[in-house]
Amino acid sequence: xxxxxxxxxxxxxxxxxxxxxxxxxxxxxxxxxxxxxxxxxxxxxxxxxxxxxxxxxxxxxxxxxxxxxxxxxxxxxxxxxxxxxxxxxxxxxxxxxxxxxxxxxxxxxxxxxxxxxxxxxxxxxxxxxxxxxxxxxxxxxxxxx
Amino acid sequence: xxxxxxxxxxxxxxxxxxxxxxxxxxxxxxxxxxxxxxxxxxxxxxxxxxxxxxxxxxxxxxxxxxxxxxxxxxxxxxxxxxxxxxxxxxxxxxxxxxxxxxxxxxxxxxxxxxxxxxxxxxxxxxxxxxxxxxxxxxxxxxxxxxxxxxxxxxxxxxxxxxxxxxxxxxxxxxxxxxxxxxxxxxxxxxxxxxxxxxxxxxxxxxxxxxxxxxxxxxxxxxxxxxxxxxxxxxxxxxxxxxxxxxxxxxxxxxxxxxxxxxxxxxxxxxxxxxxxxxxxxxxxxxxxxxxxxxxxxxxxxxxxxxxxxxxxxxxxxxxxxxxxxxxxxxxxxxxxxxxxxxxxxxxxxxxxxxxxxxxxxxxxxxxxxxxxxxxxxxxxxxxxxxxxxxxxxxxxxxxxxxxxxxxxxxxxxxxxxxxxxxxxx
Numbered sequence: 001x002x003x004x005x006x007x008x009x010x011x012x013x014x015x016x017x018x019x020x021x022x023x024x025x026x027x028x029x030x031x032x033x034x035x036x037x038x039x040x041x042x043x044x045x046x047x048x049x050x051x052x053x054x055x056x057x058x059x060x061x062x063x064x065x066x067x068x069x070x071x072x073x074x075x076x077x078x079x080x081x082x083x084x085x086x087x088x089x090x091x092x093x094x095x096x097x098x099x100x101x102x103x104x105x106x107x108x109x110x111x112x113x114x115x116x117x118x119x120x121x122x123x124x125x126x127x128x129x130x131x132x133x134x135x136x137x138x139x140x141x142x143x144x145x
Numbered sequence: 146x147x148x149x150x151x152x153x154x155x156x157x158x159x160x161x162x163x164x165x166x167x168x169x170x171x172x173x174x175x176x177x178x179x180x181x182x183x184x185x186x187x188x189x190x191x192x193x194x195x196x197x198x199x200x201x202x203x204x205x206x207x208x209x210x211x212x213x214x215x216x217x218x219x220x221x222x223x224x225x226x227x228x229x230x231x232x233x234x235x236x237x238x239x240x241x242x243x244x245x246x247x248x249x250x251x252x253x254x255x256x257x258x259x260x261x262x263x264x265x266x267x268x269x270x271x272x273x274x275x276x277x278x279x280x281x282x283x284x285x286x287x288x289x290x291x292x293x294x295x296x297x298x299x300x301x302x303x304x305x306x307x308x309x310x311x312x313x314x315x316x317x318x319x320x321x322x323x324x325x326x327x328x329x330x331x332x333x334x335x336x337x338x339x340x341x342x343x344x345x346x347x348x349x350x351x352x353x354x355x356x357x358x359x360x361x362x363x364x365x366x367x368x369x370x371x372x373x374x375x376x377x378x379x380x381x382x383x384x385x386x387x388x389x390x391x392x393x394x395x396x397x398x399x400x401x402x403x404x405x406x407x408x409x410x411x412x413x414x415x416x417x418x419x420x421x422x423x424x425x426x427x428x429x430x431x432x433x434x435x436x437x438x439x440x441x442x443x444x445x446x447x448x449x450x451x452x453x454x455x456x457x458x459x460x461x462x463x464x465x466x467x468x469x470x471x472x473x474x475x476x477x478x479x480x481x482x483x484x485x486x487x488x489x490x491x492x493x494x495x496x497x498x499x500x501x502x503x504x505x506x507x508x509x510x511x512x513x514x515x516x517x518x519x520x521x522x523x524x525x526x527x528x529x530x531x532x533x534x535x536x537x538x539x540x541x542x543x544x545x546x547x548x549x550x551x552x553x554x555x556x557x558x559x560x561x562x563x564x565x566x567x568x569x570x
Contacts, residue, residue, distance in 0.1 A: 023250050034258045053205040056253040082206075089251065120251055128206035 025116045033057035035123075037133065046071075046103065051134035056122045059142055061113035066121070068106045069138030072098035073129065083126040084135060089119055098135060147281050150294035154277055154301050158270045161311040166266070170548045171312055174266030175257060177493075179315025181213050182232035183265050186240040187256025189233075195409060197224040203255055214422070223413040227422055229406050231357030232317050235272060239264040269314025273306060276323035280509050283330050287465050288513045292520060295533075296513040303451035303537040305497035306505055308544050313495070317358050321503035324354045325364055329469070329506055332368050335391060336375055339384050344391030345398045352402025361503065363479050367472040368395075374471030425488050432485035437498055441559045443490075448497030448543070451536045454529070455511035462514025473507040480504060494554030496547045542567065 001009075035055030041047045048071070059066060072082055086094040086108065093108050110119060125134040165171050175183050184200055192199035201209050201224065209215040214227035233240075243264035244254060252258045277297050284293040301307050309318040328350045335343040347368060354361040372388075407417045420426065438444050446453055459470040484490065484500040492499050519529035546552040551565060 020249065023246065026250070029250065029252070032252065032259050034253065053207075054203050054253075054255055054257075056255075056258065116251060118251070120253060122253055124203065125206050126202075128208065128210070132205070132210045134206060 025118070027117070029118055030058050030060070035134075036137075042136075046138055048136045048138045050131075050136055051123055051125065052132050053128055053134055054122065054124050055134065055137070056120055058118040058120055059110075059140070061110075061117055061119050062144060063110055063119070063142040065143040066108040066110060067141040067143075068108070068123075069103050069140075070098065070106060071103045071136040071138070072101060073136070074101050075129070079129070080127065082135060085124045085126075087122040087124075089114075090122070103138065146290045147285065147294040147297060150297050151274070151278055151281055154297060155274045157301065158274060158307065158310050161307060162266065162270055162314070165312050165548060166263070170550075173262040174269075174315045175262050176315070177212060178214075178228065178317070179265065179313070181215055181226050181228040182317055183236060183315060184213070184215065184226065184256075185230050185233035186237060187261075190237075190240065190244060191254060191256050196413070197226065200256070204257060218414045218419075221414055225410070225413045225419060227420075228317070229356050229359060230409065231353055231355075231406075232315075232320050234353070234356060235320050235323075236265055236268040239268040239271070265315045266311075267314075269316070269319040270310045272323040273301075273310030273314070273319040276319070276326040276506065277301065279323065279326035279330055280506055283326070283333065283506075284509065284513050286333075287510075288517050289520070292513050292516045295516050296509055299451060299512060299516075299533055299537060300505060300509050303533065303540045304449040304505060304508075305495075305499065305502055305540075305544070307541075308496040308547070309499060309502050312548060313499070316499065318499050318502035320357050321354065321361055321364075322505055324350055324357060324361070325367075325503060326506040326509075328354065328364070328367060329371075329510075332371050333468075335368075335395075336372050339387045339391040341391065341394050344394040347391075348395035348398025349402060351395065352399035355399070355403050356406055358503070360480075360483055363483060364476055364503065366476050366479070367507070370472035370475060371468055374468035427483070427486040428488060429482075429486045432482055433490040434481065434485045436490055437481060437485045437500070441562050442555065442557050443492070443495070443498040445498045445501040449501075449540060451512070451533065451540065452501075452508050454515045454533070455508040458511035458513065458515030458518065461518040462511075465517065466510050466514040469507070469510045473510065477504060477507060491555050496544060496552075496554075 033056060035052040036057075037050040037052070039047060039049045046069070048069070068086070070084065073079075081097050081099040083097050084095070085092065086106065088108065088110060094106055096104075096106065098104065123135075123137070128134055166173075184197060185195075188194055188197050188200045192203070194200070197209075197215065201207055209224065215224055216227075217223065218225045240261065243260035244256075246260045247254045247258055250260070252260060277300070280300070281293055281297060284296060288296070301310070306319075306322065309316060309322075328347070331343060331346040331350055335347050351365050351368070354364060410419050411417050413419075436442060436444065439446055441447055459466050459473065463470065480500075480503075484492075484498070516529070519525040543552060546565065546568070547554070549569070551568065551570060553561065
């Protein structure tokens with residue numbers, strides 16, 4: 001291998017390792033989310049958005065508690081209840097069933113922060129309403145203590 | 146020069162891709178048809194459940210939404226996907242990288258978060274550029290470096306290829322484009338020297354083409370038709386027995402490549418071959434040939450008029466393009482008839498007619514023939530250069546109109562087109 005190839009290989013490896021190190025816990029991840037429809041304000045004045053079957057978002061790892069307002073609509077009398085499961089960094093954190101259309105606030109106590117700046121919250125439902133809609137999620141409230 | 150044009154093509158695709166997604170001009174890449182082409186990957190690698198049921202449970206509360214064209218098969222209740230596995234197979238290296246990166250960054254490793262989305266999007270762009278590289282290899286055997294460079298850039302910018310390499314890159318068209326370009330290469334290689342390795346490559350590419358889009362079966366006609374176009378010169382080589390053995394090898398390899406798809410159908414429905422489109426299918430008695438070729442809605446020559454030069458190029462450059470013309474013209478005619486007979490002959494919302502993107506490698510040969518003919522006389526060169534520049538500019542502008550939501554995605558009327566012509570908003 002020529003000297004220039006050695007240098008090119010070394011630069012490639014260093015670049016790849018640096019990118020990986022950066023991507024382990026980037027700041028912009030706080031704004032990354034998936035599985036949500038757009039925000040809307042409902043007739044009750046509550047700003048909320050529908051999830052799809054699986055939604056995920058990030059919260060600061062420094063947060064100790066989390067309050068998540070959730071609701072489900074029952075447009076048809078035959079609409080069945082929906083089982084909702086919430087996980088924090090892939091560990092089950094809450095499981096409940098929505099049987100009526102009232103807003104419910106689920107409160108989660110988060111484990112102590114680990115080595116990352118952010119924690120991932122995943123919300124899954126066991127069935128969808130028409131239009132690829134899971135449940136409605138209001139504005140999440142975080143508490144440091 | 147053609148190497149630099151390939152590099153420029155890759156840069157242009159990368160810039161267009163960043164522009165589209167950084168400015169929110171398109172939803173994340175795994176959408177519409179792109180969803181059902183892709184959905185096999187999380188099923189195989191994350192949920193280890195080829196039946197797709199686990200993906201449906203995680204992504205969609207147990208039932209795939211209607212837009213996915215993934216239906217429960219009557220009788221078995223198992224999921225059947227209207228789209229085959231070929232695109233997913235070709236996306237798999239990108240998917241695996243995205244999966245590793247998602248776990249590393251603590252993104253949800255469900256197959257649909259940020260890195261997965263852009264892995265699927267970038268994969269289409271990659272294969273489109275790989276297709277151009279394949280075309281470069283082929284064209285350089287028959288045309289000058291300058292003609293090859295001009296052809297590659299005109300093909301990318303003067304047709305819908307750029308759109309299907311970036312905006313709708315998770316659809317199958319960029320993949321079919323690459324595979325047909327590869328098939329033309331390996332077909333010419335095999336007819337030149339019929340070794341087992343070359344025959345196996347023909348089989349591999351042919352199998353992948355069928356896996357990518359079942360109707361690509363029709364495009365495989367280029368393999369025998371190319372040979373027919375070369376019959377006189379081939380008779381002198383005395384390799385008939387080797388060609389028959391090679392044909393068996395190619396068919397055997399292609400069958401092996403297609404086998405997993407048949408196994409998936411068998412497991413889901415109890416049958417080896419199925420169509421999950423239900424009552425939707427082909428109307429062979431009333432094809433919309435004018436519609437798919439010339440109409441304002443989706444006509445391929447209306448939206449990519451540069452391709453008329455390619456048609457002329459097969460005649461004007463016939464000394465060079467004869468073998469390919471013998472293959473290209475019947476394949477184009479048959480595929481146009483097939484596309485025109487589909488119940489939704491516009492192929493839904495799309496820029497230009499996306500069904501013909503798959504055939505662009507054949508058009509590239511005609512286009513190169515045209516450019517080579519023009520290069521023989523300075524006046525022709527000036528006129529053709531000016532016309533090509535204008536048509537490429539028009540194509541790029543209309544593509545931007547589509548990206549900006551100015552141009553309707555289907556059912557465009559002539560009155561609408563006139564009112565929107567060269568309008569930015």
